Amino acid sequence: MLNAAGRWAVQGSARSPLLVWPATQAPGAHAAAERASAARSHPVAVVARTQADGLDEREIQLFDEAFEPALHGHAAHSEARARRLRTEAEKLDAFCMIVRAASAAPDQQAFAEVGRAASKALRAKFGGGSITSAFAWLAGPAGKEALESVVTGEIEPAGTLSIGQVIEAVRLAREAEHLRESR
Secondary structure, three states: OEEOOOOEOOOOOOOOOEEEOOHHHHHHHHHHHHHHHHHHOOOOOOOOOOOOOOOOHHHEEEOOHHHHHHHHOOOOOOHHHHHHHHHHHHHHHHHHHHHHHHHHOOOHHHHHHHHHHHHHHHHHHHOOOOHHHHHHHHHOHHHHHHHHHHHOOOOOOOOOOOHHHHHHHHHHHHHHHHHHHOO
16 A cells, blocks of 8 residues: 555554545545556556554545655655665565575474574674574564564565565564573
């Protein structure tokens, strides 16, 4: 869905609520989708939701002309914020890839190989890290914030993983950390 900052999002936030039109304004929503399609050079469709289950009113924003720029593209972040978000997206992607590989390891030997490869990759990309730190980061506050940034559209996933795969990897990391802490 499109948020007020002109980014595609899975959910809204107080900072970047999802743009919505009341059902009575369906022609306006379709006209906005046509303008967005033309501006973005790819099709934008209107999706009807009959219920707003689980949506907090801070997560949505009724569209009005003040949000017209969101149809044409996303608002630029400051350079410092853009740099921080890029790093956050890169870590989220790298750590999710590690968690997915570790979770798919069929035995302890394969898990150890994933750990060695993860350490090398993390050292090259971020100056250090381990399979354990990847799980802990994803399960902790930094991972929660990075995941929220992805699902609210503030950042896009940096690699080849879909948002669903990122969410699943974070869930796996949280479960693993919970098990590790309960020992």
